[in-house]
Each structure stands twice: as structure tokens, then as C-alpha cells.
Amino acid sequence: MIELKTPQEIEEMKPAGHFVGSILNELREKTKVGTNLLEIDEIVHKRIADRKGAQSCYVDYAPDFGTGPFAHYICISINDAVLHGVPYDYTLKDGDLVSLDLAISVDGWVGDSAISFVVGKDKDPSDLRLIKSTEEALAAGIAEAIPGNRLGDISHAIGEVAAEYGYPVNLEFGGHGVGHIMHGDPHVPNDGKAHHGYKLRPGLVIAIEPWFMKTTDEIFQDQRDGWTLRSVDGSRGAHSEHTIAITENGPIVLTAREGDPLSKLYN
Template identity: 45%
Template sequence: MELRTPGEIDAMAEAGQVVAKVLAATRQAAVEQLDSGVTGKDLDAVAAQVLSDNGAESCYVGYHPAWAPSPYPAVLCVSVNDVVVHAIPDGTQLQPGDVVSVDFACSKDGWCADAALTFVLGPTPDPAVLKMIDTAERSLAAGIAEMRRGNQLGDVSHAIGETARADGYGLLADHGGHGIGREMHGSPFVENEGRAHRGPKLKSGLVLCLEPMLQLGGRDDYRHTADGWGVATADGSVACHVEHTVAITDDGPRVLTQL
């Protein structure tokens, strides 16, 4: 686990501000343009403009992990309803009631940051979905609260999982958070469930992305979409995904990806 200096964390926070601006702009565009027609590709174009305006680059364009069938072709991920993560934004028009998760990472001056949010479109969102999103956000907050010098990595995982499971939600299997720095993904892998007081000790300078991924149906399993990129719930239930990039400092956790 690489540790970052205070100056490097400040540089990552600059990238984090761009990430936060992109997420805010895409959510605003989805809400404001819903009646006139808005698609995932439209949100991708919004993200590209914010990137250009802020002198940053998407970490996703051309990204090609070993499990993926081809390089990722878009600036951000836009996952809708039963698709949890990694969906390529397309030309399908978003509809009232859609549960939209936007995941985005960028690099600015050589440093990366990564975050995600989920929201429901339209004037009458399903209360059950809103409760799931609230639980995901509380799970994320619980994990962040454990990111303190002297704690252990299992404390973070346990806090996330305990909060999510208390309300009966599923947690997407085989997926979780990660280290981040010069590259978008690095060590350690951060489970969304685990045992407290286990794992490596947390030290100042460690920067992690925490990202709970909850499934309304209560199951953890999944399937891949036809393009090989999207990860969807196996039972077809809707899902949500929230994420922040967080640094451990001598003064406690510092969230780098919020405005």
C-alpha cells in the first residue's frame, strides 16, 4: 500500500474536484433534460465538456482490464436500473422512474480520483429505491468514518457491510473499493464486507476508493450484459452504487471527491 505525502493528497484533491463537478453536471443534465429526452450518450458528452474545461482526462477511455472484451469506449459509466456498474452509455432515452448510477474517474496533472452517485429520475421516485440509496450512502459514510490512522482495513469493510446488511440488501459479489494514485486502480482491494480488527493497519497518507454496491433484491450474484462490460443483478432487481476517494490524514479522513 503506497502512502501519499500531504502535497500529493492536495494534488489528488484537485482531480477529485473535477470528478465532483462531472457528477454534479451529469446529474443536473439528466434531471433538467428528462422531459425533452436525455440519453447516456448525452451525459457522456456533458462529462467530456467538464473535463475539457478543467484540463483533465478521463481514466476510462481506452481502459482495458484483462476481463473486458475490448477497451472502454466512453468518458464515464452510466448504469441504469438493474445494471449495477460499468455500463457503457448508449442512446437509450432515460425515463421517469429510472435508477441511474454514474461512475467517473479522471486524471489531472498525473493524479487520479474516482467517485460515483446514484439518483432516481422523475417526480415520484419509488420509496423503496430511495431507502436503498440512503442505505448505500450511510454505508459509505460508515466506511469513511473508520478510515483513521491505527484502525485496520477490516474495520472499513465491516462498517460498510454491517450497515448495508442491516436493511437486508445484497452486496455485489467480487466487487469493491481499491487503492488509487497515479493509476485509477491499485492495492489494496477493499471488500464491502469483512471482519473488524483484521487486515493491514491503516496509516496516514493512504488513499482509498470506497464503493458500496447494493442490490434491492437481497442477492449478491450478478450477470454480465451482452457487451461484456455492464454488471447487472442476476434477479433483475434494481441496484445502486456510491463512491468517494478518501485520504487518511493525521486529522482523520479527508474526502477528496466532494464539492
């Protein structure tokens, strides 16, 4: 069921979004060549433990698309992994493409956001192009998140950016409703038909999350951990995500980060 938030409830969601955004900014600065993925997970664990009212949305999460309960505080996907990456004992190397996906509840409300970046000096231009495409698709989707538009307008805008860059789009996983739970209705595909679907209304809060892979739209679940989703052909993936609220005055990016071009939509 799709739930609409009151203006007061949207205000109450802002601390969670700000907290998630601030941690992702911190992690971007601290994640370098030589950083171990378990160190990143522990930073998030400590930040959550130190914040009154904060709870991980991932620890013990056991949806039907995973194998058993998730046992970490952040999803970290490296190179050909694009979603649901389980942190493990791996030390980052020069040129690794890192995607960090973080969802935290603060005082009962969830913020969910993701960023991708390359560590080190050996930055493959094709990796940077892929990341840029997801960021542009995210901005395009958010721009369509206004009352009176349809859910398909958001999906279509994302898909158009992917098509311009020449990337195929997987429709198995996409954006979703956000509120007291991390994953709710509606599902927000990363491609679709403009002017179709659910009519957007003030109070709708959703995560918009374009994720693309370079040369395929097919994924498989890594059976070593039962969670990590990888490209079938080994090509790299990237992922960008924000939690946004639709209001009469336009979209508000609840998970906006300092330095993010979309931070102007935070208020």
C-alpha cells in the same frame, strides 16, 4: 503494492477530486427524464477536453474484467445495471434509477466517485431506500478510515449497514487504492471482519464504494457490450463512492461535492 502519499501529494490530488465532484453535481442537475445517456457522456467529454491537464481514466481502459477497451468517458448504470455501465442510445424514463461513476486524472492524479439517484416524479420508495443505504454505508466506511484501524474495519462498517437494511453483499468488486492510476492496491471489500487486514496509515488514499442490489448478491456481465454488470434477478442496484485520504487528523474526502453531507470532511 500499497503506496502511501505524502501530505504534499495529497494536496496535489485535490484538484482531480474536486473536478470529479463538480462534474457529478452538474450531471445530477442536468440528468432528467428525456436525457439521453450519450448526452451525459458528451458533457463529460467536453469538460475533460476543456480542462488543462485532465484525462479520462476510462477511454481505452482494458482490464481483465471487461471485454476490450472501454470507449466512453463515464460509466452509466440504469436500473438493474449496477457497475461498469456503458453509455448507449437510451432516453431516460420517469422512475429510472441512474448510477453515474466517474474517474478522471488531473495532472497525473486520479479522482474517482459515484452517485445514484432516481429521475422524474415516479420515485419508488424502495429505490430511494436502496440509494440511502449505499450513502449511509459510504459514510460509515469513511468514519472508520483513521490511522490505527484496519482495512477490515472499513469493510465491516459497510457490511453492517447492508445487513441492517437487509441487502446481500457482493464481494467480487469493491473499493480500491487510488493514485496515479485508477485501480490500485489495496482492494476494499464491502463486507469483512473488524480489526482484521491491512493496518491503516496516514497517506493511504482509497476509493470506498458500497454498491448493493435489492434482492441478490449475484451479477452477470451483459454480453451486448461486454462491460455492464447487472443483477441476475433483475432487481435494481445503487452505488455510492468517494476517494478519501487517510491523515493524522482523520479522513479527507477528496471528491466531496457541494451539498454532500460528507463535504465537511473536505479540506
